[in-house]
Each structure stands twice: as structure tokens, then as C-alpha cells.
Amino acid sequence: MASGLEKQHIEITPGICGGKPRIAGTRIRVQDVYVWHELQGKTADAIVVEFPQLSMADVYAALAYLWDHRAEIAQQMQAEEDFVATIQAKLGPGPLLL
Secondary structure, rough: OOOOOOOOOOOOOOOOOHHHHHEEOOOOOOOHHHHHHOOOOOOOHHHHHHHHOOHHHHHHHHHHHHHHHHHHHHHHHHHHHHHHHHHHHHHOOHHOOO
């Protein structure tokens, strides 16, 4: 029963957030919501309190998108970690670590 009033909650735009899926109209990526909810144990309510620009529907849409695209998002997150590790290996320890 689509009435035409449904909000598009997730969008992917080349050049914004590295083209990663994000909550529409924000720079909050689906993977950010994943980290907060799944890894840090925050409830959807707590996420909305911390980020009042989000609705409960936005948070649950991000989680639903995550579950539909879990392998793809895990791959993107791993690629980011690999990139950081490569840069750190090239630069060596920072001045505070010496």
C-alpha cells in the first residue's frame, strides 16, 4: 500500500561519504549505525537521543539495510582498515609514540 509518502531513508551518492550507503540527508553512514548498535551496544533510542537529526525509522532502516547488505558493508569496513594500516606502515609511528 504505497501512498507516495514514504521517506527514502538510505541513499548512496558518489562523492559523499565515499559513496557508502548513508542515512538520507545526513553524512551518517549505515556502517556508523552498525558500530553504535552492534559493537557498542547502543539501543536505537540511545542513537536517536545522541543524534536528534535521526528518527527511529532512520536507525531501523539503516539496520535493515545492513542486514540486507552485510557482506558488502563488512568488505567496505575491512578495506578502510587495510587502507589505514597501509598508511600507518608507510608513515611509521607518530611523534607522540616515539
